[in-house]
Amino acid sequence: METAEIRRRFLDHFERNGHTVVPSASLISPDPSLLFTVAGMVPFIPYLTGQQAAPWPRATSVQKCIRTQDIDEVGKTTRHGTFFQMNGNFSFGDYFKEGAIEFAWDLITRSQDDGGYGFDPAKIWVTIYHDDDEAAALWKKVADLPEERIQRRGLIDNYWHTGQAGPGGPCSEIYVDRGPEYGPDGGPLVDEDRFLEIWNLVFMQEEITDVRAKDDFRVVGDLPSKNIDTGMGMERVSYLLQGVENMYEIDQVYPVIEHASELSGKRYGAEHDDDVRLRVVGDHVRSALMLIGDGVTPSNEGRGYVLRRLLRRSVRAMRLLGFDDPALPELLPVSRDAMKAAYPELESDFARISTIAYAEEDTFRKTLQTGTQIFDLAATETKQAGRATLAGDTAFKLHDTYGFPIDLTLEMAAEQGLAVDEEGFRRLMAEQRERAKADARAKKTGHGDMSAYRQLRDIGATPFTGYQELSTDTRIRGLVRDGVGVPAASEGEIVEVILDRTPFYAESGGQESDAGTITADGAELEVLDVQRPIKGLVVHRVRVVRGEITTGQEVLAVVDPEWRVGACQAHSGTHVVHAALREVLGPQALQSGSYNKPGYLRLDFSWGQALGPETRSEVEEAANLGIRRDLPVSATYMPLEKAQEIGALALFGETYDEEVRVVEMGGEWSRELCGGTHVAHSSQIGLVTLTGESSVGAGSRRVEGFVGIEGFRYLAKERTLVSQLADMLNVQPEQLPERVSRLVGQVRDAEKKLTQMQKSALGAKAAELAASARDVYGVWLVTHEMDEGSTADDLRSLVLDVRGRFGNERPAVAASAAAGPNGRPVIVVAANEEARRRGVTAGGLVKAAAQVLGGGGGGKDDVAQGGGTDASKIAEALGEVEHVVAETVTRGS
Structure with a gap:
């Protein structure tokens, strides 16, 4: 039975039994503490824990999942996989143990001709929590299971909780006996290779607290509403029903292994090391396909790093198998074809997915070529010196200079019988990060001692009044010079000023800080920069233009209105361009970074290929049409959870408070978490002119442009340039491309002739x-x-x-x-x-x-x-x- 059919039967079974079919959530977890969705119940946690009322009493899903803690073990055993699918059914205060057991037993034992999975009831064993007599009685009642096939286990194996205070409860696991050729008899307590778990039924019935370990917590009492959360491992059921040995041999994975075997000439099943590499390829290519499909792009951090590692391990495994040509163009389409019956969106989105994957392989092949030569030389020198450990500074140089990831260095060293001084590598990495942080702090504050700031922050946070006004009567809370508090500052000095409240926007979220002045009786300060060196404290770097200022002095802080107008236009323009990119390219074109200042914007976004002139013009037009529609711009504070529910876009890598500010332009057309300053209506942006588009790494692009009056000036300058060229060449402006092309051709011909003459002379x-x-x-x-x-x-x-x-x-x-x-x-x-x-x-x-x-x-x-x-x-x-x-x-x- 094909995996897609197993999936269909599962959802049909529960839909017929009153469950709402819920589509799989993204592999990108909505939980900020998780990189990926790691279990089928993750999208339902708010309902299972009672944080939110469930929209349905019963639900079912087949959830895409990624687990990354065992990447190094993939292929070495037949149990570890990165991407997997979890079939689940959920009850939110509706049915409980008896219903869950009935539904599961019916599906797994009903004949295949009648829409079930057709497992032999005589080969089914179950485990229950050791004192859950109710579950034992129900298994006897519903399934007529004999006592000897109902085994009892303790908290470690058969009790579920989140690891934190909240709901928990006993669980019951369903096992299939694969037969004596797989191990000794005696049920799951004796051997879990022969007796393979396929389904876990969790009965959430208790509230727990004081959680110290999986088996160390305190039960507070019964939950007011009892819930059901189950998880069936799709891949395990697939290889049982398909009569193959493990998850790597099912119909959604094995075609990639088979094609990799053909390409490399290595027969699967002939040699252990080759089998490990082939399984790595089968698992990682599928996992990467699914991750890119859900919007992840390769990078050096977080989710992007996991994806990069999966792709690069796949490519390197193919090289170790003897295949040196580009591998992903051969393998990724095979994985797509194996998965598209269950996930048809992979086929329609394959152009984007493949572009990102192939670009990453191209980059890595160049890295491999250089880095491998350096590594081989270092490994040889290490062995010749009689050492068994590659130096930490060598690993650091490979990473820092040649882009060689440490995990790859570890793998290659192990293959040559060498260890790596990981502690030395980590120390050098930490020192580099600290140097970078210190350099950044020095650029912003001129020193690294933060104690003066902390003392001022202890008095209270700095309220920002700039959303409502451009000038604020306030008081100087403190003055800091070179990291030390000072009582006063005189004309000509540069000092840092901390105010009780401020209208000045401190640089953050990609927006440059405000410019303006701070004045007092007989004193004037020019604001050079505004930063938040520690959370909640706004620091103004100023030059004392005239007079003297002292701590405690009453002052007037005034933002330059022209500067603020330009800043608002640029930041709102950035949101407009982001919305236009998503409109033209699709929702996967997500912002990964930005910078804007009056008149200028820059936006980095996930995309795997250059934007051609036509596409760039289309994005520019979409942005300006949004401006012309005079869309209302609003900013609303709401809980982070609600913002996520309504689809507000967040910048990955940023951390947000529980209360966030959501900026909307025309409703859902542009809806982002943002603390910046903005125009009131999109028409106030005036104009967006995109001036450049470039790569900032595999799978990531950058657009730049001018907004407002700067956009007009840019176009006016271009118009003047075109006019001058047309006059020089004595043609109409529209004839310039053809005339310039002809001139370029003539120059090239002349250069060729000149080269030939030089060769003759030589x-x-x-x-x-x-x-x-x-x-x-x-x-x-x-x-x-x-x-x-x-x-x-x-x-x-x-x-x-x-x-x-x-x-x-x-x-x-x-x-x-x-x-x-x-x-x-x-x-x-x-x-x-x-x-x-x-x-x-x-x-x-x-x-x-x-x-x-x-x-x-x-x-x-x-x-x-x-x-x-x-x-x-x-x-x-x-x-x-x-x-x-x-x-x-x-x-x-």
């Missing part, structure tokens, strides 16, 4: 030089100084041509030098086989000549290149070449 010069060769103790030698500005390629072409005219019948050496385009001297030497046989090598000659030039060089025996710093010594360097040739030949004879 050839004639080579013939002339070869004819003037000098006999230096039996070696024909040509030395020549080329014109200033000649490149190393020019020199190389000349000496190779000269050397070639001597053949290999008599020893010959050609050397040429010149002051290059940058004025620095370059020398290239070529020696033929006969000269090398007499001990004269190009590398040796270049090394000697380059020393005269004040530099260095070397290379192969046949051709070598060097350089220096003193072009005035070129003639002397060429003379040194002749001297070394003579010395070498006479010494050899």
